[in-house]
Amino acid sequence: MPDPFASRALRSGLTRPGKLLLYAALLLAMIQAVGPVIWIVTGSLKTRPQFYANPWSLPTDWQFHNYVDAFVTARVGDYLGNSLIVVSLGILLLILTASTTAYALARFQFPGRSAVLLLILATMMVPPDILTIPLFAILRALGLLGTFFGLACVYAAGGYGMSVLLLRSYFLAVPVELEEAARLEGAGTISILRHVVLPLALPGFLTVVIIQAMGMWNDLYLAFVFLRAADSATVPVGLLNFFQRSSIDWPTLLAALTTLTVPVLILFTLFQRRFVEGYTVGAVK
Amino acid sequence: MSAGGTPRHTVITRAAFVAMTLLLALSSAAQADQRLVIFGPSSWDTFAPGAPEPVISTVTASLDAGFRRQHPEVTQIIHDSRGTVAEGLARLRNAQFAGEQVDVIICAANRVNTSFAARGLILPVDDLIARLGDRFSVGAVGNFTLRGRVWAVPLSAVNVTTFFYNKGLFQRAGLAAPRTYAEFLAAAPRLRQLGVIPVVHQGKNAWMWPIYYMSALAQTTGNQPVAETEAILSGKARFTDPASLQALRLTRRWVTDGLLDPQSNELDEDAMKSVFYSGRAAAFFSDSWDVADVAVTAPFPWGVFEFPQYSGVPGHSSAFGGAESGLCLSSTSRQPALAADYIAFAAGAAQAAQLLAPLASPATSHREVPGAADPVSLTLRSYLPAVKFLDWMWPLELTDTIQRQVQDMMGGTVTPEQAAARMQAKYDGMVASGFRYQP
Amino acid sequence: MTSAKPWLLLTPGLVLLGVFLIAPIGDGLWLSVHEFDGLVVGRWLGLAQYRAVLIDPDFQQALWHSIVFAVVVVIGKNVVGLALALLVSTPLRGARFARTILFLPVTMNIIVIGAFWTFFLEAERFGGLFNHILRVVGLGFLAQSWLTSARTALLSVALVEIWRWAGLHMLLFLAGIQSIDPQLYDAARIDGAGAWQRFWAVTLPGLRPVIFVSVLVALMGAFVRSFDVVWVLTRGGFDTDVVITHLYNEAFKFSEFGRAAAMGYILFAVIALIGFAYVWAGKGVRAGA
DSSP states (O other), X not given: OOOSSXXXXXXXXXXXXXXHHHHHHHHHHHXXXXXXXXXXXXXXXXXXXXXXXXXXXXXXXXXXXXHHHHHHTSOXXXXXXHHHHHHHHHHHHHHHHHHHHHHHHHHOOOTTHHHHHHHHHHHHTSOGGGGHHHHHXXXXXXXXXXXXXXXXXXXXHHHHHHHHXXXXXXXXXXXXXXXXXXXXXXXXXXXXXXXXXXXXXXXXXXXXXXXXXXXXXXXXXXXXXXXXXXXXXXXXXXXXXXXXXXXXXXXXXXXXXXXXXXXXXXXXXXXXXXXXXXXXXXXXX | OOOSSOOHHHHHHHHHHHHHHHHHHHHTSXXXXXXXXXXXXXXXOSSSTTSOHHHHHHXXXXXXXXXXXXXXXXXXXXXXXXXXXXXXXXXXXXXXXXXXXXXXXXXXXXXXXXXXXTTTSEXXXXXXXXXXXXXXXXXXXXXXXXXXXXXXXXXXXXXXXXXXXXXXXXXXXXXXXXXXXXXXXXXXXXXXHTTOEEEEOOTTSGGXXXXXHHHHHHHHTTXXXXXXXXXXXXXXXOTTSHHHXXXXXXXXXXXXXXXXXXXXXXOOXXXXXXXXXXXXXEEEEEEGGGHHHHHHHOSXXXXXXXXXXXXXXXXXXXXXXXXXXXXXXXXXOSOHHHHHHHHXXXXXXXXXXXXXXXXXXXXXXXXXXXXXXXXXXXXXXXXXXXXXXXXXXXXXXXXHHHHHHHHHHHHTXXXXXXXXXXXXXXXXXXXXXXXXXXX | OOSHHHHHHHHHHHHHHIIIIIHHHHHHHHHTTEEEOXXXXXXXXXXXXXXXXXXXXXXXXXXXXXXXXXXXXXXXXXXHHHHHHHHHHSOOTTHHHHHHHHHHHHHSOHHHHHHHHHHHTSOGGGTOHHHHHHHHTTOGGGOOOTTTSTTTHHHHHHHHHHHHHHHHHHHHHHHHHTTSOHHHHHHHHHTTOOHHHHIIIIXXXXXXXXXXXXXXXXHHHHHHSOHHHHHHHHTTTTTTOOHHHHHHIIIIITOOHHHHHHHHHHHHHHHHHXXXXXXXXXXXXXXXX
C-alpha cells in the first residue's frame, strides 16, 4: 500500500549519493534504537562474573537458566498478569473519557469551550509528584487504595490531558461532511463518534492508545505508591525487587527484562503494521 | 448500524471489570482473627540481615513459633520487609498513612535517629528496656536514645567502618596492611606498578562518602567529632573552621595523591565490589556489614585494617559504628501491649542468641552473645568502642548536602573550601528558615 | 448543534478530571501553605513557605537546570522526531520496518534504559562502550565520565531523554504526514518544485497543527515527567537536580511535603507562563480554534 507522501515524486528526485546517505542514516537510527534490546538479551545469557568482566561481549556459553530463575524466583509471570489488568483497565477508562471530551471540543461550539480546553491544558502542567499525597487521601476515601481500579483511574487521569489534545487535533482532520451525512441518516452523536469519526481518525487514535499504554505499562512511581501489596506488584515494581540487599543479579535481571520487553515489542510490531499503517490511504480518501 | 444502545459485549465487559474490582477490594479486607505484623521498611530490615535467605526464614519461623506458644491467641504473624533502603521511610509512612496494620518495626539506628522518632512513627520503649534489664552491650542503648528517651530495643550486630584489602596483591607488592596514611602513600607506586588501583570507592552512592570525612574529622578534632558536630549544629562552630576544613582537605588528598581512583563516582556498590573481586583494585573503605559478602565472594585471601592514621593531627584513628538496628513499636499499632511482648520476647536471652548467631559479626548488641572468633572479627573488635555516626545527628537536608558536596569534591568539581562553604551555607539557610537543633 | 450534547459528552472526562486531577491539585495547593510531614498537617505558613523556597539557592539551581533541560529536550525531541518521520516516509527499502524499530525506545522500561545508558557512558576503564568507541575512532580526548561530572551530566541526561522520546514524536509527525493530501504534492511537482521545496511548501505547513501539539506535549513532558530518566541515571546528583527530583527528595527523603508542594506549584507557574505564552502565540495555527 503506497504512502500518499512517499510517492514517485520523491523517488524520481533522489540521486544515488542522496539515497546512500539516507540508507546510512536509516541504518544508524535503527542500530541506536535497538541497541539496548540487543544488550539486555546478550547480557541475560551470561554469568555474573562474565557480565562484569565485559558487559558488551557476546556470551560464550548461553545461560538459559537465568530465564528460569527470573520466572521461578522472581515470579515474573505474576507481575505480567497484574500489569495486564491495570493497563487494560486504564486504557479503557482513558478511551472512554478522552475520546468523548476530544470530540466535544472538536465538533461543538458552546460557551465555556475555551475554558475547558485551558483547564485541561493547565492540569497537564502540574507535576504528578505533588499530587501523590492528596491522591492517596482521595483513593483512601473512595476505598480504592491498593486496588487495580484505583491505580487505573490515576493512570487514566494522568494521560487524559495529552490524549485529549492529540485526539482533538486528529478529529479535526476528519472531513465534517461525512459526519453531517451520517447525521442526516438519523445517527446519534455517540454512533457517529464510534462508527464514523474513530475509524477515520484511527491512525492517530491508535497512536495515542499505544503511547499511553506504554506509559502505563512502564510506570514505576505511581504503582509503587498506590499498590503496596506484594501480590499486586506490576512489572516495574516487581523489578525493583532485584535491587535489594547485597548485589544486583544483573544477568537474571536482564533475563526478566527481556521476557518483559520482547513480547511487548513483538505485539506492538504486529499491532502497528496491521492497524496503523493499514489505514493510511483509506483514511485520507 | 445500531442506533443508540451499547452493544451487549461491551456491557458484559464493563460488568466484568466492575465485578473483578469488587472482588479484589473484598479479598483485601482484614481478617477477623488476631494478627501481628512485623514490618521492615526495606528488604534489609529483617531478622539476621545479611544471612542467606533460608537461614533468615528458619530463625524467624522458630522465633514466631516460640512466641505463639506463649501467646496462643495470636493466629498469624506476618513479616513484611521489602524494597530498597532509600524507599524505606516512604514505605513505612505510606503503610501507616494508609491505615495498614503495622505493629513492630525492625528499624535501623540511622532511621530511628534521623526520622522515625522525630516524625512520630514510633513510640518510646523505655519501659521495655527496663523490663529486659542490663543485657545490652556498651553504647547499644545509647545508639537509640534521643533527648533522654529510648526509641528502640537493640537487637543487631555491632558493625564498624573498616578497610578491606586484597592480601594477595599486597603481598605481591611486598606490603603489609598500612597503619598510617604515609605508609599507604609510600606503598601506592608499587601497587600501581602491578597495574592495580590502590583504593576504589562506591562513589555513585553519595551516602557512602561522608565516612571519609567523618574518619578524618575524628582525627582533626582530637577524637571529639561528636562534640564538634554538636558545636556546628548549635552555631558555635562552623564547617569552615580549621578542624572541619582540614578533614575535607585530607579526604581530597586521597584522590590527588593517587591513592583513590578519581573516577570512583562511576561506581555503585556492585561495580566497586566487582572491581575489587576481579583484582583491579587493592582495597576499599566500607563497613563490616560487607564482611559476609566479601567472605563468600572474594576469590583471594583478604583482610581488614583500620582507617589509617594521618600525620600532624591531634587525634588518633577511630572507627564509626555501633549497634545498628533494633525493634521499634509502631505508633499506629492497635495492639501495643502484644507488640511490646513480641519485642521483649525476641530480645530476651534465649531468642536473642538464636537471632544473632547467624550474623558472625565482630560484636553484638547483647552482652551475652559474643561476636565471632575468627581473625577478621577479632581485628574488627579491636576497633571498638566505635564512635556514633555523625549523620545520625545532622538534619536530613544537611546530610544530603554534605553527601553531595563530598561526592563533588572527590570528583574534582568543587574544592574543599567550596565544599565547606556550601555545607555551612546550607545549614545557615536552614536555620534562617526556622530550624533549631535539639540535642 | 443542540446545547446539551457537548456537556453530555464531556461528563465522563470531567468526572475523571475533577476527582483525580482538580481535587488533588486543590488539596495540594492547600497543603503547600502548611507544614506537612505526610501524616499530620502542621501550622499555617502561608506565602512564607513559597518565599522560603524561592530564596533557597538549591531550589534556584534546580529550577535553572529544569529550564536548560527543557529547552534542549523540546528542541531535540521535535527536530529528531520530524527528521525520523521524514526519513521513514521515503520509499527506501526497510523504511516501513524502521518505523517499528525506531519506536522501540519509547516502549522500553526505564530500568533497561537506565542500565544500558549508565554502562554505555561509563569511563572506559569500567566498561564504558561509548568512550571506547571515541578512543578507537581517534576522538579519545573527548572521553569522559559523561554522567558523573557536573559539566556534562545534565546534557547527557537530556540526550538520553531525547533518544527515548524521539520515536513518539516521529509517530505523531507520521500520522500528520499521512493526512496531507497527496494532490498537493503532485501540484507542487508539476510546478517544478524539488524535494526540499516540497518540504517547505507542502509538508511543513500541513504539519502545523501537529507541530504545535507536539511541541506542547514535549514541553510538558520535559518539565513534568522527566523524573524517571534523571533519577535512574544520576539520582539527581552531579548537577542534574531538576525541580522534579528536588521536590521528590524534599517530600520523601525529608518529609517536607508542604515545601515540596510549594515547589511543585512554583514549577507549575513557570510552565503555565511558558505554556500559555506559547499557546497564545500559536493561536493562529490551531485549525478550527
